[in-house]
Amino acid sequence: MDYAKIWFVFWAVLWTGYFALDGFDLGVGFSGWLAADSDEERRGVFASIGPFWDGNEVWLVTAGGATFAAFPPVYAGLFSWLYPALLLILFSLIARGVALEFRGKVQSSSWRSFWERTAAVASFSAALLFGVAFGNLFRGLEIGPDAYYGTFLGLLNPYALLTGLLFCAFFFFHGQLWLAFKAPPGAAARAARLASRGWYVLAGLLLLFIGASWLATGLSGNFLVRPSLLLLPLLLVVSLAAAKVLLARGLPGKAFLASFSSIVFFSLTGFAGLYPDLLASRIDPAFSLTVYNSASSPYTLKLMAWVVLIFLPVVIGYQAWVYRLFRAPLTEGELKKSGMY
Amino acid sequence: MDVLALSRLQFAVTAMFHFLFVPLTLGLGWLTAWFETRYVRTGDAQYLSMTRFWGKLFLINFALGVVTGLTMEFQFGMNWAEYSKYVGDIFGAPLAIEATVAFFLESTFIGVWVFGWDRMSKRAHAGAMWIVAFATNMSALWILLANGWMQRPVGYVLRNGRAEMVDFMALLTNPYGWLEFFHTVFAGWVIAGFFVMGVSAWHLLRKNQEELFKKSFGTGAVFALASALLLAVVGDLSGVNAARNQPAKFAAMESVWETQRAAPYTLLSLPRLNGEGNYFEALKVPYALSLMAFRDPQAEVKGLNDFLPADRPPVLPVFLSFKAMVALGGLFILLSAAGVWLWRKDLLQRYPLFLKLMVLAIPLPYIAIQLGWIVTEIGRQPWVVYGLMRTAEGVSKSVTPAQVWLSLGGFTLFYTALGVVDVWLLAKYARKGMEA
Numbered sequence: 001m002d003y004a005k006i007w008f009v010f011w012a013v014l015w016t017g018y019f020a021l022d023g024f025d026l027g028v029g030f031s032g033w034l035a036a037d038s039d040e041e042r043r044g045v046f047a048s049i050g051p052f053w054d055g056n057e058v059w060l061v062t063a064g065g066a067t068f069a070a071f072p073p074v075y076a077g078l079f080s081w082l083y084p085a086l087l088l089i090l091f092s093l094i095a096r097g098v099a100l101e102f103r104g105k106v107q108s109s110s111w112r113s114f115w116e117r118t119a120a121v122a123s124f125s126a127a128l129l130f131g132v133a134f135g136n137l138f139r140g141l142e143i144g145p146d147a148y149y150g151t152f153l154g155l156l157n158p159y160a161l162l163t164g165l166l167f168c169a170f171f172f173f174h175g176q177l178w179l180a181f182k183a184p185p186g187a188a189a190r191a192a193r194l195a196s197r198g199w200y201v202l203a204g205l206l207l208l209f210i211g212a213s214w215l216a217t218g219l220s221g222n223f224l225v226r227p228s229l230l231l232l233p234l235l236l237v238v239s240l241a242a243a244k245v246l247l248a249r250g251l252p253g254k255a256f257l258a259s260f261s262s263i264v265f266f267s268l269t270g271f272a273g274l275y276p277d278l279l280a281s282r283i284d285p286a287f288s289l290t291v292y293n294s295a296s297s298p299y300t301l302k303l304m305a306w307v308v309l310i311f312l313p314v315v316i317g318y319q320a321w322v323y324r325l326f327r328a329p330l331t332e333g334e335l336k337k338s339g340m341y
Numbered sequence: 342m343d344v345l346a347l348s349r350l351q352f353a354v355t356a357m358f359h360f361l362f363v364p365l366t367l368g369l370g371w372l373t374a375w376f377e378t379r380y381v382r383t384g385d386a387q388y389l390s391m392t393r394f395w396g397k398l399f400l401i402n403f404a405l406g407v408v409t410g411l412t413m414e415f416q417f418g419m420n421w422a423e424y425s426k427y428v429g430d431i432f433g434a435p436l437a438i439e440a441t442v443a444f445f446l447e448s449t450f451i452g453v454w455v456f457g458w459d460r461m462s463k464r465a466h467a468g469a470m471w472i473v474a475f476a477t478n479m480s481a482l483w484i485l486l487a488n489g490w491m492q493r494p495v496g497y498v499l500r501n502g503r504a505e506m507v508d509f510m511a512l513l514t515n516p517y518g519w520l521e522f523f524h525t526v527f528a529g530w531v532i533a534g535f536f537v538m539g540v541s542a543w544h545l546l547r548k549n550q551e552e553l554f555k556k557s558f559g560t561g562a563v564f565a566l567a568s569a570l571l572l573a574v575v576g577d578l579s580g581v582n583a584a585r586n587q588p589a590k591f592a593a594m595e596s597v598w599e600t601q602r603a604a605p606y607t608l609l610s611l612p613r614l615n616g617e618g619n620y621f622e623a624l625k626v627p628y629a630l631s632l633m634a635f636r637d638p639q640a641e642v643k644g645l646n647d648f649l650p651a652d653r654p655p656v657l658p659v660f661l662s663f664k665a666m667v668a669l670g671g672l673f674i675l676l677s678a679a680g681v682w683l684w685r686k687d688l689l690q691r692y693p694l695f696l697k698l699m700v701l702a703i704p705l706p707y708i709a710i711q712l713g714w715i716v717t718e719i720g721r722q723p724w725v726v727y728g729l730m731r732t733a734e735g736v737s738k739s740v741t742p743a744q745v746w747l748s749l750g751g752f753t754l755f756y757t758a759l760g761v762v763d764v765w766l767l768a769k770y771a772r773k774g775m776e777a
Contacts, residue, residue: 051456054407055449058440064414065437072429072503079418079425080737086419087748091755094408098759101404105766148739296430297505307438315445322449325460338455339397 003301004291007070010308011278012271014066018059019130019170020263024256025053027175029096029123030168033116035179035191039109042116043341046103047330048182050340053100055319057093069304073294074278081141081148082133085155089129095122104340127171128164132156135163138270139217143281143288159216166209169202170266174259177243180252182329192252199244206240206266218280219273229272236265345736347745348420351752353718355412357711358756362406362763364710367481367526368533369399370474372564377467390775391557395537396470397770400455405763407448409756414440420745424725424735431497431506432487439483447476481529482522489518491726492717493586504729517586520579521717527572528713531673532706534565538680539703540771542696545689549774555689562680569673576670577633583720584634587727588643589652590720593659595630597644604630604642612656654722662712662719669709676702 032045068075079086099119103112132155139159142150176198179191210233213219223229243258274280278294281287295301335341342350373396380388414436417425425433453461454469461469490496496511497504506512541558545551584591591597596612596619597604606629610622628638635642645653680699683689689696725732 051452054452055445057411058445058448061411061414061444062437062440064418065433065440068417068425068429069433069437072433073426075418075429075433076422076425076737079415080420080422080739083419083737083740083744083748086415087751090412090415091751093411094755094759097408097411098404098762101400102762102766105401106769296433297500299509300430300434300506303506303509304434304437307441311441315441315449319445319449322453325453326456330456331459334456334459337458339400340455 003298003305004295005276006305007066007295007301008271008275008278008291010305011063011066011070012268014059014063015271016264016267018056018063019167019267020174020260021056021059022053023127023171023263024174024178025049025056026096026123026127027171027173028178029100029119029175030121030127031172031175031194032179032183033120034194035176035183035187037186037190039112041184041187042112043104043335044184044329045179045187046100046116046119047335047340048179050100050330050338051322051326054097055322057097060093066304066308070296070301071278071289071291071294072296074289077143077148077279077289078137081143081150082136082155084152085129085133089126089133092122092126092129095119096126104335104338107341124168127168131164131167132160134167134270135160137279138163138213138219138274140277140280140282140288142283143279144283145287149283159212162205162209162212166202166205169198169205170259170263173198173202173243174256174263177247177252177256177259180247181256184329188252192247195252195255196244196247199240199247203240213273217273219270222273222275232265232269232272236262236269239265342742344420344740344742344745345733347742347749348736348740349732351420351745351749352416354749354756355409355416355752357714358752358760359406359409359413360711360714361707361760362402362409363477363481364525364529364532364707365402365536366399366406366477367529368531368564368568369395369402369536370470370477371530372533372537372560373399374467374470374474375560377470381463381467387553387556390553394553394775395557396454398536398540398767400451401763401766401770403451405759408759410444412752419748420737420740421725421735422737422739424730426503427730427735428504428726431494431504431512432490434506434509435483435487435490435512439480439487443476443480443483447473447480450476478526481526485522485525486512486515486518488717489515489521492521492721493517494726494729504726517582520575520582523575524572524579524713525710527568527575528706528710530568531565531572531677532710534561534563534568534677535673535699535702535706537561538565538677539700542689542699543771544774546693546696546700548690551690553775555684555687558680558689559684562677562684565673565677566681569670569677572670573674576667581634581636584642587721589645589648590654590659590716591634592643592645592648593654593656593720594663594716596656596660597630597642598646600641600644600647602631602641603628603639604634606630606633612660614657616650616653616656652723654720659716659720662715666709666712666716669705669712673706673709 028049036042036045095118099115103115136155173195176191176195180188180195183191239258239262243255246255246258276290277288279289373392376388377392380392450469450472457466490512495515496506496508498507538558538561541554544554596610598618605625605627607622608624611620613620630642631640632638721727723731725735
């Protein structure tokens with residue numbers, strides 16, 4: 001059995017889990033204020049992600065840790081080559097986290113509004129930067145023989161910026177759909193309308209992205225060789241269409257699940273296109289970091305595969321239980337008790 | 342400064358800041374869970390007030406521990422890319438396991454605890470805090486097994502130009518990692534005990550909710566005393582362990598320069614600033630150092646002169662930090678023992694001076710734990726992995742000094758601001774007292 005290939009799948013699954021889960025937290029963070037009209041509604045908006053965002057963020061930590069353990073040169077390369085970008089992502093996530101925690105700790109509207117603005121700016125920049133980073137992964141990096149020739153400004157190329165905007169659109173749609181069945185009624189109705197309009201932007205950006213990926217990246221290669229992989233983008237399109245239909249039928253909860261599945265299949269489509277590269281080189285494919293040349297030893301990969309196979313289902317199990325536990329929105333009384341009022 | 346110096350400084354700043362918040366979490370989680378279980382068992386509403394009060398402080402503190410932990414997870418790759426490539430095969434594993442088995446657990450169940458008061462039985466709710474407390478300590482175990490491997494690399498072979506894991510059990514049972522684990526968590530528990538005693542003392546001095554804060558003080562004192570005593574035992578074992586596995590670090594801790602058999606313990610000495618010998622040495626207890634380090638009065642203790650200057654850690658900071666940490670450790674036993682005694686005799690309010698002292702003592706265990714990490718990490722220099730890889734070899738090649746200047750400046754400003762707000766919030770809620 002080739003554990004490096006299995007680990008490529010785990011790697012894709014962990015990032016995918018992060019985007020599909022923290023995606024709506026980030027979306028709510030940067031666009032929730034659009035749906036809320038009063039202090040009370042804003043409180044409901046933030047309360048809707050309160051019990052979940054921390055657990056969702058760990059998918060990122062695990063994706064990072066798993067990259068370190070399973071593909072050390074990828075971990076080292078990705079984080080040191082994209083140093084300024086990673087730094088900004090870190091600052092954004094730190095600011096987002098403290099904003100959500102501190103917001104309800106002082107009963108003053110200027111305090112709350114300061115942290116709400118911080119959460120909005122930080123969530124937006126995290127979403128955008130993740131998109132820019134993955135846009136550059138899809139496009140390939142200026143990797144030479146044991147050196148990196150790219151620059152920070154080079155990361156801000158049109159294709160990567162397009163991917164960044166696409167991530168923002170995905171998370172906007174995802175976050176508004178979440179609010180459409182989790183926020184207080186007034187905000188929920190507004191969120192449903194915003195999601196409905198946002199869908200067109202998302203669909204437009206997705207078409208542009210697919211076109212640009214076809215022209216400007218090597219992502220399409222795998223799909224031409226193995227047409228069965230086309231099932232992934234197909235499911236992406238079906239999920240996204242279903243989300244729109246379900247939303248129009250007044251079923252925002254189900255539309256959210258469809259949007260969840262669209263992010264999953266979007267992400268898996270991207271990773272399927274990347275394979276076998278993890279970090280592709282634009283200079284020469286010989287310099288790319290692939291499952292063949294950058295995986296850990298079979299011993300480590302096997303051990304870590306067992307850890308993931310045993311514990312990740314457990315994690316998914318108790319996280320699913322938490323989503324069920326908090327399926328009904330938090331009441332005013334619960335919020336006061338939580339200290340997140 | 343070059344990328345190496347800047348990256349080391351940045352790692353120190355971000356790790357030490359992270360570690361202002363983590364240790365309190367390690368202990369206060371257990372105490373909060375304990376109070377809540379007392380509430381479930383006895384139905385006494387006093388324990389509910391205590392649970393909610395200490396739990397709230399736990400959360401304010403926890404928030405910064407989590408967000409600054411993100412930096413720790415990323416920064417090996419950002420600043421220490423060569424290190425990450427060379428050792429990721431074995432060093433990455435415990436970090437990934439930590440995220441999978443521990444960090445998920447604490448981050449998910451903290452949400453259950455904060456928001457779930459009315460959604461589950463009281464027992465299950467208390468259970469959520471026990472899970473959080475267990476998971477935070479479990480996190481510490483995996484992180485410290487990773488650090489233990491840097492101190493005493495085991496279970497690997499050098500192959501394909503890197504350190505590859507061949508024996509996971511060796512990593513898992515590395516005594517160095519386990520000693521660091523117990524040393525660190527007991528120190529964290531001492532911090533929590535002193536934190537609870539100090540905040541309670543502040544209220545007792547003002548005659549606020551005396552019943553509730555006396556109970557809290559007592560629990561904190563017993564917890565702190567037990568942990569401080571355990572800490573002394575583990576501290577002693579850690580010294581033996583350092584002498585055996587990292588003789589250069591041990592020699593720096595005691596500032597021993599000449600290798601000798603039947604080495605005496607020098608009560609007073611001071612290493613020279615230039616890193617060559619001591620200014621003075623006085624009050625020597627014969628055989629004591631050999632006895633302490635090797636349990637044998639005749640044993641040979643290696644001196645720093647046996648190591649090339651390039652292989653020695655900076656002696657002065659290691660020496661001073663070690664001595665100060667040990668002295669503080671002793672003080673914690675005395676203070677917490679006095680606390681237990683006064684609490685049991687119900688005399689706390691009769692000694693306001695002692696209560697004031699306990700308020701002022703809140704920062705001391707924090708200082709001690711930071712000093713301990715200075716000993717551990719500076720004492721390991723010049724190695725990033727002891728005997729295997731030098732720190733200078735581990736730094737990222739593609740990162741420029743300008744980038745690290747910016748990130749270091751950014752972290753310093755950003756963290757300072759966050760720290761100020763968080764400590765202000767902690768003080769605000771600590772002063773507010775308990776809800777009836």
